[in-house]
Amino acid sequence: MNMIWMLLLISGTAVMLFTNPDGILKAMLDGATGAVGLAMQLVAMYAFWLGFFALLERTGAAGLIAKILRPLIRFLFKDIDEKTEKFISMNMSANLLGLGNASTPMGIGAINAMNDGKKAFATTNMIMLAVISATSLQLIPSTVISMRIAHGSTDPTAFLLPCIVSTVSSTVIGILSVKLLSRALGREPKTRRGREKRAKTGGRPLPLGDK
Amino acid sequence: MGWTAYIIPVIFLTVLLVSFFKKKTGYNIFIDGSKSAISLMAQVFPFLLTVLVAVELFRASGVSAAVANFLSPALNLVGIPAELTELMLVRPLSGAGALAILDNIFTRYGADTYIGLCASIIYGSSETVFYVSSVYFSQTKIKNLRYAIPVSLAATFLGCVLGCLLMRFFL
Numbered sequence: 527m528n529m530i531w532m533l534l535l536i537s538g539t540a541v542m543l544f545t546n547p548d549g550i551l552k553a554m555l556d557g558a559t560g561a562v563g564l565a566m567q568l569v570a571m572y573a574f575w576l577g578f579f580a581l582l583e584r585t586g587a588a589g590l591i592a593k594i595l596r597p598l599i600r601f602l603f604k605d606i607d608e609k610t611e612k613f614i615s616m617n618m619s620a621n622l623l624g625l626g627n628a629s630t631p632m633g634i635g636a637i638n639a640m641n642d643g644k645k646a647f648a649t650t651n652m653i654m655l656a657v658i659s660a661t662s663l664q665l666i667p668s669t670v671i672s673m674r675i676a677h678g679s680t681d682p683t684a685f686l687l688p689c690i691v692s693t694v695s696s697t698v699i700g701i702l703s704v705k706l707l708s709r710a711l712g713r714e715p716k717t718r719r720g721r722e723k724r725a726k727t728g729g730r731p732l733p734l735g736d737k
Numbered sequence: 738m739g740w741t742a743y744i745i746p747v748i749f750l751t752v753l754l755v756s757f758f759k760k761k762t763g764y765n766i767f768i769d770g771s772k773s774a775i776s777l778m779a780q781v782f783p784f785l786l787t788v789l790v791a792v793e794l795f796r797a798s799g800v801s802a803a804v805a806n807f808l809s810p811a812l813n814l815v816g817i818p819a820e821l822t823e824l825m826l827v828r829p830l831s832g833a834g835a836l837a838i839l840d841n842i843f844t845r846y847g848a849d850t851y852i853g854l855c856a857s858i859i860y861g862s863s864e865t866v867f868y869v870s871s872v873y874f875s876q877t878k879i880k881n882l883r884y885a886i887p888v889s890l891a892a893t894f895l896g897c898v899l900g901c902l903l904m905r906f907f908l
Contacts, residue, residue: 527871527886531791534830538794541803549797557793560833561786565778568785573774578749580770581763585755623744626864631777633873641877648874653885656873660866660889661896667861673839674857679848685857688903693862696896703888 575628579616591615603651610639621663633659650708661700662693784871792831801826815898818852824859829866858900863893
C-alpha cells in the first residue's frame with residue numbers, strides 16, 4: 527500500500543510540476559476536503575447501521591442469519607469462534623443487499639475478532655474476508671441503475687445479467703485463489719521478531735505496508 | 738427493480754416488531770449500537786484522507802489518463818473498450834472518483850451503447866479494493882496483507898473481462 531501511495535503521489539506531483547504547478551496543492555486539498563465530506567456521510571451511515579445491527583443482535587435475528595449462513599462460512603473460514611461468525615455473516619448479508627457502508631463496521635469487527643493483537647501478518651481467514659468483500663458481493667448495483675436512469679437509458683437494467691455473472695465469478699475466482707494459495711504456501715508466516723519490534727515502535731500502525 | 742425496494746424496509750419492520758413483542762427497549766439498544774460510530778470514524782478517517790489525497794492528485798495531474806492511454810491496447814485485446822481504461826484504473830482506488838468517470842462516460846457515449854453497458858458492468862461488479870483492505874485492518878497492528886490485494890484485483894479484473902464478453906451476446 528505504501529508503494530502504491532508513493533507512486534500515486536510522486537508521479538502526480540512530478541507531472542504537475544511541469545503542466546500545472548499551482549494545481550498540486552489544490553488537488554491534494556480537494557482530496558482532503560472530499561475525505562471530510564465523505565467521513566461526515568459515513569459517520570451517519572455507521573451510526574445508523576450500528577444501531578440497527580445492535581437491534582438485530584439483541585432480538586436474536588443476527589444469530590438466526592449466522593445460523594443460515596453457517597455452512598457457507600464454515601466452508602470458507604477455518605476454526606472461527608461464534609462472535610467472528612456473527613460479524614462475518616452480518617458483513618456478508620449487508621454486502622449482498624448492496625449496503626456497502628453498513629458492511630464496513632461489521633468487516634472491521636470481524637477482523638478485530640480474528641486478531642489477537644500480536645500478528646504482523648494477515649491470517650488466511652482475514653485475507654479470505656478481505657478478498658470476499660473487495661471482489662464485491664453486491665447483486666443489485668443500485669447506484670449504477672439510478673445513474674443510468676438519470677442519463678435517460680431506455681433499459682436501465684440491461685447490463686444486470688452480465689454484471690451478476692461478472693461479480694459472482696470474480697468472487698468465486700477470489701475464493702478459489704485464496705484456498706489454493708493458502709494451501710500452496712503452507713503454514714502461515716510466524717511473526718518475526720524484527721517485524722514485531724517495528725510494529726511496536728512504529729507509532730500509529732498502518733494496516734498495509736512494506737509490500 | 739420493483740420488489741427489491743421492499744427488502745430493507747420489510748427487514749426493518751420485522752426487527753422492530755420482534756423487539757416490541759420480546760419487550761426489548763429498542764430505543765436504548767439503538768443508542769448503544771450507534772454510540773461507537775464516531776470513535777470508529779476517528780480511527781478510519783486518517784486512512785480515508787490519506788488515500789483520497791493521493792487519488793485526487795493522481796486524477797487531477799492527468800497521470801491516470803496517461804496510464805490509461807498506455808494500457809488501453811492491452812485491455813482492448815481482451816474485449817474491454819479503450820474508453821473504459823481510466824474507469825478500470827480508478828475503480829479500485831476511489832468510489833466517488835469512479836462514479837464521476839462513469840457519469841462522464843454516460844454523457845459522452847450514452848448509457849445504452851456497448852461502451853455504456855460495459856462501464857455499468859465494471860462499476861457495478863467491483864469494489865474499492867484499496868479502501869476495503871485498508872479500512873478493515875485499520876484497528877489492528879497488521880501491516881502485511883500478503884496476497885489479499887493482488888488476488889482481489891486479479892479476480893475483479895477477470896470478472897470484468899467475462900462480464901464484458903458476455904454483454905456482446907445481449908446486443
